Amino acid sequence: MTDTAAPRRGRGRRTRSESADTRARILAVAREEFSERGYEKTSVRGIAKAAGVDSALVHHYFGTKEQIFEAAVEVAFAPAFRARDTVVDGPLDGVGERLTRMIFGLWENPVTRAPLLAIVRSAVNNESAAAVFRKLISAQLLRRIVEQLDLPDADLRTELAAAQLVGVAMMRYVIKIEPIASADPEQIIARVAPVVQGHLTNP
């Protein structure tokens, strides 16, 4: 906003704005590189080169390769993590369906499906990427659901519910086994949502 409204309002401000631009450009490039090549084949040098900066600057803004990956994944899933509030804040007896619909929404949308596929592929093949995946899934999504459940085994319940959703995503979007790969999403949601709900709240 201040960029166009008041350019060159002093050297400090200008530099800060340029820094933000550079950081955003590096992050955009990193997202693309990780999506296309996966975690293992992506290098900090490659990201720096594609962004037209020095590797040291990439490290300066983000830290290690693992931390760049984490930042890239977080940006890609910002809309999902916002949707999460709607999932967890509603009535508990509908949380299974809300969660199932949110996850299907992410996978059915090509914009979010591509980075999701990239994360799954990276996490399955690389321990550092798996660690990022674990951290994000646990801290950003599952933890919030666990807090809503007033049950001693809420952690395990939440992970078993997530497992049903992860498994459907694997069979439908990654391995593509028929007929689940081509089935109407509503048909799958009708069968999966009660299972997710059951894992979370059944006695």
Next chain:
Amino acid sequence: MTDTAAPRRGRGRRTRSESADTRARILAVAREEFSERGYEKTSVRGIAKAAGVDSALVHHYFGTKEQIFEAAVEVAFAPAFRARDTVVDGPLDGVGERLTRMIFGLWENPVTRAPLLAIVRSAVNNESAAAVFRKLISAQLLRRIVEQLDLPDADLRTELAAAQLVGVAMMRYVIKIEPIASADPEQIIARVAPVVQGHLTNP
């Protein structure tokens, strides 16, 4: 048997036995290479070299790289595919628990866990390996269960049941999210088996 009992009983027989040995050796090497490197990084040339034969001989016995992969996976899972008969042939109201126990047995056993991990990693990253995985899972396991269910949507039911098991395996053995990664298998089986049964037979 004839190998030690009656050696050199004529040129034809001898050659056949030698061929079987060579074929078995190539297959053993292929299993190891695919397990260690994954599908993409394994080459027919590399398998041939490690087995001490010419690439043409590998192609002669097995065909394409995809077909070698299929043969290697089939050998690795021969015990599992035999256990499958026990799963599908028992009473239908216990099929969920029998299937869940069979799958957990495979993953908990280090001998079968390693090739399972290799297959999952390969299938997630490579379309040819995914095709082999689809074919094996569908033809060797799911198809047999579908035949037992006298229901119009038996295919989708079986795949949703499999999805719950695939998801638990992903979270516990591949991504290793806690507490599901360290939970007592019996605790997980107690929660997962009824879900698998429900997908298969609930009205």
